[in-house]
Amino acid sequence: MKGVSAPASVRRHFYKFYKGPEDLFRTVIPFLGAGLESGEACLWIISRSIGVLEAIAAMRLRFDLIRFLENGQLLIFPAERWYLNRSRFSERKTLERFRKFLQDRERLGFKAYRVVGDAGWLEERDWEKFQSYEKNSQQAIQAAKLLTICAYPIEHCSLGQTKDVVDSHDSAFLSKF
Secondary structure (H helix, E strand, O other): OOOOOOOHHHOEEEEEEEOOHHHHHHHHHHHHHHHHHOOOEEEEEEOOOOOHHHHHHHHHOOOOHHHHHHOOOEEEEEHHHHHEEOOEEOHHHHHHHHHHHHHHHHHOOOOOEEEEEEOOOOOHHHHHHHHHHHHHHHHHHHHOOEEEEEEEEHHHOOHHHHHHHHHOOOEEOOOOO
16 A cells, blocks of 8 residues: 555654653554554664664564565664764754655655654753754655654653753654553
């Protein structure tokens, strides 16, 4: 069912605060799974603190990952390689990677997308630049048929940072416990 278009009303930029890998997996796996099942291209940018191999293992419990990886429908990428350039956050490089992901998936026939970005890599020194990127990314999200969850480890967020996250997103993504 590749190429199914998400309606314009689902272009959303959510945030999710999480407490550890299991909490994150409880939200991300069904979210990405729904996209995979409906023919959307999915990107999971996962931090070292959670682990790419752990994310893959958790997804394999529910989905035939080989099929989705081989046909280019799913990409799982280390956050530190996606967001950082010479150990610092680079908005320009991140946006280039994001545009390339969308272009490559469009060439494969996909018309709708889901992205999860894990901010477990984010250090204090990059906070302001990253929040600027979060606000600026709204334009790209609206231009593409895109559902996005930006996941933040709550134990690493100050009260002010929590407010920044809330202010730079459409709404919270809540999961059932």
